[in-house]
Amino acid sequence: MAKYVQHDEDNSDAVDSTDSSILDPDMKTESPFDTTEADSEILLTPSVSDERTGLFKGTKSYKRRWYILALWCAVGFANFEIWNTWGPIQNTAKYTFNWKTSQISLLVNLGLFTLILFPPVFVLIIDRYGLRVAQLITAGSIAAGASIRLIIPDNSIGICIIQDLGEFLNGIGGVLPMAASTMLSLKWFPEGERRTATAFSTGTQQIGLALSFLIGPLLVDDLKPVDMANSSTDPNDTSTVEPGPTKEEMQGQIWHYILYQSIYAVVLFVLVVVYFPRSPPKPPSEVSFSKREDLLPSVGKIVKKPKFWCLAFVYGLFSGVFNSYLSILDVDLQPKGFSQVLAGWIGSTTTLAGAIGGVIFANLADRLRRHNPVKKLLLMLLCVGFGSFLLFVLSVKAFSLSLAANKAVVFVTVVVTGICSASSVPLVFEMGSDILFPISEELIGSMLVLVQNVFGSLILAAMSIPQLGDAWLDYAVLSGVLLAIPLVLVVDDTNERGKMSETVRRQSGRSIVNSRGGTRNDYSDNDTSDDNLIIMSH
Template sequence: MIEEEDSERTALLTDRNYRIVNLRQSDNGTMGTYKTYKRRWIILFVLFLTSLSNAMIWISYSPIADKAANFYNVSAKSINWFALIYMVICIPFGFCAAWLLDTRGLRITLLLAAYLNVLGSGLRVLASFLPKGEFSIAITGQGIAALAQPLAVFAPTKLSALWFSEHQRTRANTVASMANPAGALLGSLIAPVIVYNNDRHLIGYLNIGCLGLAAIPAILGTFTVCSSIPPSPPSASAAEPSQTFFRGLKMLKSNKPFWLLCLCFGSGLGTFTAVSALIEQILCPWGYNSLFAGICGALLIVFGLIGSAIIGQIVDRTRKFEEIVKIGFSFASIAFLAFVVVHHYTDIKVAVGACISLFGLFAVSLYPVCNELAVECTFPVAEGTSSGLLFIAGQVIGVVMLLVSQAMASASPVSTPYQQCEAVSQKYGVEPYDYTYALLFMAIILSLCTLSLVSFFRCTYRRLKAEEELAAENILQSAVHRN
């Protein structure tokens, strides 16, 4: 009898339609269902667009740093603050975002992120149509949009845990998490196309595009995201209450695998962020123009999206989180070292593009897997807390890498015949800088963290183990109840 119940339960757990994925014993002794709802895809779409538009606002000036410096009449290093401010704000506000997500819920967090995007991008539009292109107003708008980033970036693990079955969590997390690099891709591609010269109106058109994209999820979410949780949970772990935010922080203090993962993930995210923000300035002294820099930024993310689609499927089927993360980090480190070697040779676009593509394939695609691995390592700590701390670690290391990179960059002669950096302002020329030593610094940090991860990281999949134990308990309870 128990064997028959076990077989029946296995069939339910592996139901490919995912409509009813488990059974549980309710408090009153009756049998309830774990269900998924179609509306989860709408919420996922709203989160995807919110994160996408936020990332586009973040990266939109990086591929056109020289032209943005000319428009606002500031130095290129001042333009770097449009990217850097995201990381600076995320560090303190990230804790507030994690608390808000875990206490006020997914709906409030998601709508707040969407409207902060609209307000921030609206100020950038206002600044771009003032007579002198007010830098202070534009950077204020960028700061407001930066407040939305942790709200949107911390949400995927929460959404996947509350609305998706255990067989769909990684894929849902992948879709939501990859919205951020997809937005960076969109910004990297569109910005050089729209702002193709120093015409002052073009910056305004770019900012209007960012505002229009940000407005879509704000309007859609207002009318479609009506609750933070579904009427019935989709899995056993979703039915269990998470720890409170502050209790979760206390539980994490002694979780060594989680902090090692934070350090290693942070080095990868920090490297990606620094390279994305500085890509034009890294390549232009060596004869590569802003269009090619934008293409490289796009390749970095396109191959990351491809890798994410593949890895998400593999992880959902195999549950080999730890093994995949270790392999991915190893190949990402090798690819980045190759990019450091080839980037300062002139006229080898294929090699530069290939190296940056491989780095994206292995590094960017690990982002959602690391988020899921963090949740597995820390369960029952709330998903927003563990994934939020992971992202904050990446922002801290990203800030350090950006600042150190700018400090280590050495000036190159403006008269170098093959350089493509434009001196766009009489007051502040965009002087070419050699970032080779800065890239070596990033490569060393990434390699050391990868070695530590491969050698010392071991993780117990606590959430999966809890779900398996609860499933086994439910099988026995069901058998007893029927007898």
């Protein structure tokens, strides 16, 4: 039996919201255990900030926010790593299960399809029940999807059905990590850490994608190509390969790979069940507790805002298209003389470098936040990404380079483009939350994810049509980056959320910040402050 012991820390920098000296005497106070409440107004203390943290009295940052972020990131990591199971080992999977490239594309596309279908569902769940319930559903879906794939029937059709179902369930678990990272940052982190926290969340998703390019080829043997770069033979024809291990041995390797994934996913689900609170007792900043518009009216408003569509198309054309390309990188590079393992190393390096780049650029945006730098940073990333991928296309389509030189150019250009793509993700989400305020962060994130995955699904759907081939793929990625550049230039980047926060800071005396309405009370009036949580087993 587990027992939780909570240690309080000095709360002198935070004012309890139940103090009668700072509450409107006519305001009705309700129990934190109430399941429904009317809209209320909470009076914060005078605009006096702590010199060390820059936080207002009445707000508080909890040390456990880093554990919450780590667990959130681990779930996102698992989702992306499981989603990209088949791309890096597609040669072996096709040979072992008698699949075609279209089946690999379908498996990848199922994950993207759920990211189009389920964001509205998770927005409703968050709005009604909060982040804890949404995270439980997310971790549970990932664990179920990973575990069901351990069932491998004796026939090819049965294998396809089971694996498709597993990918579908895992895809459901991908909605929250992608769409609500800004919501988690808002709930737990002060203003000077929000973009960095969002970048950690999106970055670890990319790390999961990166390691999938390494783990898969390391655990599952590749086939031995017969000079496929100089052969016109259909890559789906297994006569072009000389397998080392037998099909049964390869199937065993794939099964053990899936087993490791399922164990990790189940452990994460247990950790979420044990401790993942709905929100901290006190908000980390005044904007965290400010009123957001109601959900249904916000949907109508967001679809009518040109600046949303500009930003969403930037995200879809750049990150959506490039992420889909990266998931089938092996398919694109194999005819160019790249082995499955080498393509895996390129994909892994690209996503790992992108995760690091995302944190660096987000931290830079945090440091320069008073200068509203996000639009300029996005424009720079797009221009560099376009130039880099243009060089990639020229090297494989136009230049006559030696195989070694061509591999070097491809490696560098894909990695640089990937860094630019991944670094743009936290900037897009935070910029959306800033310019579309007071629309809720979870709705903005969900809509961005929906649009992004529409673009990604179009790429993978086209790859599923055998008659189209894949010669067009490189040009599609290049065109996507190019089209995104003018959209960034015209987007209105007025920071509405920052203006609200600055207004509160400048108010003298008591500043009124409306708490979020609806049927939930995300912040408790009683701060039990369990910053250091100890689990003692008996």
